[in-house]
Amino acid sequence: MNLPWIERLGDWNPQLLRELKGHLKNRNLLIAAGVSLLTQFLLLTYLYEQAHYSIWESLFSTLNWILPLILLLAGVYMLITDLGKEERRGTLNFIRLSPQSSQSILIGKMLGVPIIVYLGVALAVPLHLWTAISAGVPFIFILSFYLLIGAGCCFFYTAALLYAFLGGFQAWAGTFLSFVFAWPLLQILNFAMDLVRSKDFDSTSINIYSLEWFYLPLGSLVLSEGFIMLNFGLWTYWIWQALNRRFSNANATLISKKQSYWITGYFEVLLIGFCLQNNVFNLARTSDYGALSLLTLVFEIINLLWFVGLIAALSPHRQSLQTWARYRRERVSKRRGFWKSDLVQDLIWGEKSPAVVAVAINLGIKTAIWGAWILSWPSNSEKMQAILGLILSLNWILIYAVIVQSLLFMKTDKRSLWASMTVTALIAFPPVFFGLLSMPFYKNPGVWLLTAFPLMAVKEASVITVFMVILGQWSAMTLLSLQLRRQMRLAGVSASKALFAK
Structure with a gap:
């Protein structure tokens, strides 16, 4: 026509x-x-x-x-x-x-x-x-x-x-x-x-x-x-x-790290705004902390989905990571103080560097906003339980971020599929498994703290159990981070050797 x-x-x-x-x-x-x-x-x-x-x-x-x-x-x-x-x-x-x-x-x-x-x-x-x-x-x-x-x-x-x-x-x-x-x-x-x-x-x-x-x-x-x-x-x-x-660029991350900080800030402000209402969940008049805990749990689940998507959007793949690892090795001696060092600046702003630090900063933005809301609650005991739940949740998300970044560094062409399947299994399998075994969170809070939904069980668990789980999370995060660092160092050495051999 x-x-x-x-x-x-x-x-x-x-x-x-x-x-x-x-x-x-x-x-x-x-x-x-x-x-x-x-x-x-x-x-x-x-x-x-x-x-x-x-x-x-x-x-x-x-x-x-x-x-x-x-x-x-x-x-x-x-x-x-x-x-x-x-x-x-x-x-x-x-x-x-x-x-x-x-x-x-x-x-x-x-x-x-x-x-x-x-x-x-x-x-x-x-x-x-x-x-x-x-x-x-x-x-x-x-x-x-x-x-x-x-x-x-x-x-x-x-x-x-x-x-x-x-x-x-x-x-x-x-x-x-x-x-x-x-x-x-x-x-x-x-x-x-x-x-x-x-x-x-x-x-x-x-x-x-x-x-x-x-x-x-x-x-x-x-x-x-x-x-x-x-x-x-x-x-x-x-x-x-x-x-x-x-x-x-088909190999580029979906958003830059700088964009992620602004978007996460807006997203968290958007969510927290629905918690500040005169008609329901008014903290000046209500003593229904169960309702507040439920509201916090709902928004934590939304945040979990948000950060899983954010990890996928920020995490570079093998080729970008290899280039960054070699580039970092070539200029590792250039130091201008810790915060102004090339490494720290790359991890915070660089688009080819691992996304773990950027995910941690986004989690910090989220924690600052939600922590301020939780601290406005009248009950100190409820505050402590909610804050511990937030810490447990952000630790699990950081662990997922390190796992995803490590899996995206694999040589296989199916690394994205492996990363998505692994994170999906880590999130979905434990609660389904405990449910099939008739292990509800109010009877077995310790094991439910090991899931992606710790806020469900933190109120029922003892303080010692919660802190033991947090220590375990930090230990797992340290080991996984060291393994990722080792992968990056070896990749940088191999890439540099290949380059100089030419």
Whole structure:
């Protein structure tokens, strides 16, 4: 299909032109238009037979679910599938070598690959607007709904591209993950729609829920939408940075160490904000420390998943580590004080150095934020138990970081698979095993301290047992670190010998 406006788009973004020419075939356009119009007709017919007088409200509510889900899920599926085809055909590396910038290529993919989905949904927008106006929904709220869906698409599409560039070409898996994360957002939006239709519209007084963030009520429609838009924007930006790095260099870490410190700081502030509320878990009024412990446990599990992902994003692979080990050996004599020494600066900021120190700094950021919150608790005994639990948790994460870095230094091509399988087994196997043996944490707290979820058992365990486990963790961490250091030293010697032999 050759149209003048498509050629003009090509002047702005050649990759977009390539995608449009590949997808805007007459057959594809007819199928998209036919499916969209037929679906609208069938939906109208069905709802008219089911609810004669409230058809517009019923149709509006139905479209609020169908249109965003089609846009998100079909777009994610098509993007991952497209990159999978590019990889199998060998054209992905060809695209990398083109003179276009990575931003131009990635934007072209996001705008061009799902173009048929965009057209199909666009044909349904007039019906959606008509039913919204008929249902009495103010236009400003409809506009905000579209803006939120657009921001959500940017986030999920960017994440889908990153997922594909990391080797995740299973489109069904990426689509399922998108559905899991998109479902709560759509529930909130549709609940808000119901509230708007049930009363006179006032964006400052409509409360969707009683949730607060740093005592700021997010139930207000304006604040909740602003909060969601802000987070979509920030996380899209950071994923975009990782996507650009990975697109330009397939061996680069997803984020730099400096970026990780900022991202972790924001993530922890985001989480801790939900602990500071006037309505629930108000420490000035509550004595329900069991609820506080449960809240801490929930966020520790979230943090565990976060840091597992962070370890994967920061840990360089064998080739980068070998280069760094040889480079370090060549300039090991250059000293300018401990903190300003080349080694310390490399471990904190260098992108090819082992990630263990950077993970420790990120854990320090997390511990400082959560420790300050725990110290605000009225009960000293609860404070001590929670702090000991935090120490146990961060020790296990550091041990995982050393193990992952050691496994990524193996010579096998499957080192990423070995690292992910090992960490998954270390996290999942112990609690499953103890559960099968009928060893609950409240009866056997000592063994549960050896799992990735020590906060469950720290309250039931004696102080001596907790400190013995901490000493054991430090001993294991020391031995593993020495082994990693030995690997790095031997690699540096071997690489230097090979270089000088040439």
